[in-house]
Amino acid sequence: MKKTVITFGTFDVFHVGHLNLLERAAKLGESLIVGVSTDALNISKKGRHPIYPEGERVRLIQALRCVDEVFLEHSLEQKLEYIREYRADILVMGDDWGGRFDWLMPWCEVIYLPRTPSISTTEVIERIRT
Template sequence: MKKVMIFGTFDIFHIGHLKFIKQAKELGDKLIVVISRDNNVRKIKDKKPVHNEQHRKEILNSIKYIDKAILGNKDDVYKVIKKNKPDIIALGYDQSHFVDKLDSKLKEFNLNTKVVRLEPYQEDKFKSSKIRNK
C-alpha cells in the first residue's frame, strides 16, 4: 500500500484545495493530510487562522479522498514524517516552508520517500490569501 502525505493550512477551504487533495490521492492508496497547527500558522503567515486547527481537521476528515487528517507537530514539522513513513510527499505548487530541509531530513530518517510538486489549479483565482483579501 502506497502512502501519500500532504501538508497545508487549509484555512479557507476552496476548490483549489480540493483539486490539490484529489491530485495527491491519485498518487497512492492512502492519503494522509497534515494540518498546520494554529501557533505555526501565526509564526509562518504572521496572522491568526480564520478557523482553528480542530475545525480545519474536522472539515478535512469529512472529505472522501482523505484517509486520515492529522495535526502537525507543534515543535518539529518533520516528526510526523518520521512517524508515518510516507512513500510520497506531495507538495503544493507554492509550498516553500520546511521544504529546504526536507531531503536531508528524509535521509536522516532513512526514508526512501519520493518528493513531488503538484500542479496548481487556477492559482490566480483560488488561493486562500487572494480569497481572504477580496
C-alpha cells in the same frame, strides 16, 4: 506495494485549490494522510491567526472522501518525524514550496504539484474584505 501519501497545509478558508491538491495527492497512492497546521504554527509562518480554528479545519479535511487520516502539524521542522511516524512513501506539496523539502528524498519520494491557477486563500480573504 501499497504506497502512503502525506501532505501538509493550513487549509484555512477551504477552496477548490485545496481540494484539487488533495485529490491529486490521493491518486498517487492507496492512502492519503494530511497534516493540518495548528493555529500556533500558522501564526508563526504567516504572521496571522487563521480565519477558522484548527479543530474546524481538521473536521473539514477529515470529511473528504480522498483523505484517510488527519493529524495536527505542530512544526515545519518535524516533517521527517511525521513521515516516519505515518510510514509515508510519498510527500506531496504545492509547487509554491518547490525544492524546500528535497532534503527528505532519502526517506521518501517528494512531489511538488502545480497549484490551481487564480485561487489562493489570501486572494479569497481579500475578495471577502472588499
